[in-house]
Amino acid sequence: MGKDVLVFGEIRNGELKKVVKELIAAAAVITGETGGAVDAVLVGAGAEKEASGISGYGLRKIAVVDDDAVADYSSEGYAAVLASLVGEEGYGYVLMGATSMGRDLGPRAAARVDGVMFSDCVEVRIDGGALVARRPVYSGKLFVELTPEGDGPVFISIRPNNIAPAGESGGSSEIAAKPSGVDRAAIRAIVSEIIPLAGGRPDVTEADVIVSGGRAMKEESNFRMLEKLADLFGGAVGASRAAVDAGYAEQPIQVGQTGKVVNPKLYIACGISGAIQHLAGMRTSKVIVAINKDASAPIFEKAHYGIVGDLFEVVPILTEELEKMLQ
């Protein structure tokens, strides 16, 4: 198996994803054992510009692949780029973010090079000379630790916000442009447009602060109150499945087993009782605040700070107090 690691430097809207520096840190853990080098590949519009932003972060070289065929993301085009790099350079490991792009791309690319893939990992370490990846199963109700076997390349997608990002280590990385080798006409699923969510807030999977509401929000318009609190931090608004099923909130912001798994720095649960499906989706948040009328609600078992009270009274006061602090 190869000892070098390739980091997929995901670009969205022309910008490098925050998770990429976290991937570089994870890659360094692997090469610390294998003695290999860490390289990165940036694909698509903005690749050249963004490459300089991670030059010197412990990367040996950065491949920049940006031509017509791969300017926009496609699983087929990008899988071809990764497969050819793995073939040419003999990478033993390929790391990517567990994002909508990484989760779409990883398995396809891994299959193309007869590799294996571990999805949505929260920790990567070396144990007794072997790679061990920890990942949640059953929406975080349990975890498993996996290790690769055989000689194929190992693809690993890592959830954002789990690993401290790599910092600048001095020096610079060799940046080289590379043709994609992809025939645009051969791509059979093509993105024609990106339709942003209304509201302009970050996605719950990427936000540092999430303010979530449950069924106790009573109606859709009451979520404005949570938005006001979230906006103090440039955060996101989330919702429990109960709130989504009741029509108070849209599905893209649902947190939990049939929604999204999140781990922000601060998660404020308002009127959420804490069904196991919801806890599974937000349990790993660094600091959890629960506001609930019912002192026996299970959410308090996972929370770090709790207030037993009416969210309609507590949230506006909390917003006002935090606003004063942040001024």
Added chain:
Amino acid sequence: MKIIVLLKRVPDTEAKILINQDGNGIREDGVKFIINTYDEYGIEEGLRLKEKVGGDSKVTAVCAGPEESTEVIRTALAMGVDDAVHICDPALAKPSPFTIAEVLAKAISEEGFDIIFCGKQGIDDDMAQTQSILAEKLDIPQVNNATVFELADDLSKAVLNRRIEGGDEKVEASLPVIISCEKGLNDPRYASLPGIMKAKKKEIRVKNLADLGFNEAPSSGRSRVLKWLPMPKGGECKMVEAEETVDAVKELARLLREEAKVV
């Protein structure tokens, strides 16, 4: 049009999931099993497509899983799926997505297909890999996490929305294609009583690995589970109390800033 819907039997979302005594999987006693929640959106979309296209369109469910999967296959048949293939073999007891994808690819190729629908992930192992590996094995395009699906009038291509961070990607894909479904794509129907009666007469073709031309589980031995770990316990919750709510909230704000250092 030949429509394939993929099914997986998984524990109910409300089930309490515990590690078994041997420490190599979950305790299944007392756990209710259901059709993977996201696969239901795939079944519904497949049925709607058949109703729209009409003619000799047919929806076939394909399920790889233990004998007990018959129950969820019958549920799919009761919803309106025409017939089913059940891939069942002791060698597939703890399969990786690569093994399952290879087995499914063979079974689906034998059935023939124009569109394949499935869930965006199994809510058990949460890998979200099988459909993309399957796309690669079948050499067809994939569209993951679909929230909108439409078929062009000439049936040559699908136009979809696929959920990404902060929005949707609009995607055009040529047929044949595999589509994994996100919540919100549709409201899956319930099985009707006549549907349940009819399902009893529908055909489930059971196939083992040998029937599909495999001597052993394909693409196995690429990884191994070292151990299963329980969900870590939460820390102690600090309950912030005061006679007046306003004072409790002020204290909470102070703790968030000075103790938790998140403000």
